Amino acid sequence: xxxxxxxxxxxxxxxxxxxxxxxxxxxxxxxxxxxxxxxxxxxxxxxxxxxxxxxxxxxxxxxxxxxxxxxxxxxxxxxxxxxxxxxxxxxxxxxxxxxxxxxxxxxxxxxxxxxxxxxxxxxxxxxxxxxxxxxxxxxxxxxxxxxxxxxx
Numbered sequence: 625x626x627x628x629x630x631x632x633x634x635x636x637x638x639x640x641x642x643x644x645x646x647x648x649x650x651x652x653x654x655x656x657x658x659x660x661x662x663x664x665x666x667x668x669x670x671x672x673x674x675x676x677x678x679x680x681x682x683x684x685x686x687x688x689x690x691x692x693x694x695x696x697x698x699x700x701x702x703x704x705x706x707x708x709x710x711x712x713x714x715x716x717x718x719x720x721x722x723x724x725x726x727x728x729x730x731x732x733x734x735x736x737x738x739x740x741x742x743x744x745x746x747x748x749x750x751x752x753x754x755x756x757x758x759x760x761x762x763x764x765x766x767x768x769x770x771x772x773x774x775x776x
Contacts, residue, residue, distance in 0.1 A: 625749045627757055630730040631764040635771040637721040640729055641699035643771045644717055645669040647676060654766050656680055656759055663690070672696050683755070689713075710742030711735050729768075731760055 633640050643653075648667040651660040658679045665674030675692040694714075695703040701718040716732045733756065737743040 625735045625746065625753070626732065627734075627753065627760060628730060628732045629757065629760045629764055630728055631768055632722070633727050633729055633768045633771045634725060635727055636725055637699040637719040637727045640727045640767075640771050641701075641719050642669060644719075644729065644767055645696070645698070645702060647674065653770050654763055656762050656766075658686065659688075665693070669698065670696060670702060680759075682759070707738075709745075710739030711737045711746075729764065731764060733760060 635643075646653075646668045647660060647662060647670055651657050658681055659677075660679075661677040663675040663677060665671055667674065667676075670693045672693050672695060675690065677688055677690050679686055679688040681687070689706045689708055691704050691706045693702060694705045695701075699719055701716065703717075704715045706713040712735070714732075714734045714736075716730075718730045718732075720728045720730075722728050735746070735749070737746040
C-alpha cells in the first residue's frame with residue numbers, strides 16, 4: 625500500500641522543513657494527534673535516530689505507535705519509520721521550492737506487510753485508504769497553516 629499527498633505552502637523550503645520537522649510542537653500543531661512523547665534524540669529539529677511515541681484517535685480508538693527518523697536532509701526532506709502488527713511503515717516528506725517563497729511538500733506513506741497475518745490483512749487495506757488519505761491531508765493542512773502564519 626502506498627499513498628501520496630502534496631500541498632503547496634506559501635513559505636520557503638527552509639521554513640516549511642523547520643515547521644514540519646519540529647516534533648517539540650507537533651502535538652499542538654496537528655489536530656489529529658492526541659499526544660507525542662519524545663523517547664530519544666532531538667525533537668527540534670528532528671535528526672536521524674530521534675524516536676517518539678505518537679497517539680492518535682482513529683476510528684474512535686486511541687492508537688499509539690513508536691516512530692523513528694531514518695533519514696534527514698534539511699531542507700529537502702526526511703523519512704520516518706514505524707513497525708506495528710507485522711507491518712513496516714515508512715513516511716517520507718519532501719520539500720521542493722517551486723519559486724521563491726513557495727514550497728511543494730509531498731508526503732508519501734507506505735505500508736509493507738512482513739508477517740503472514742499482516743499479508744492476509746493487507747488484502748483489506750483498500751477499506752482504510754480513504755481514512756488514511758484524510759489523515760494525511762489534515763496533517764498537511766494543519767502544518768501549512770502554521771507555516772503561513774506570522775507567529776509560526
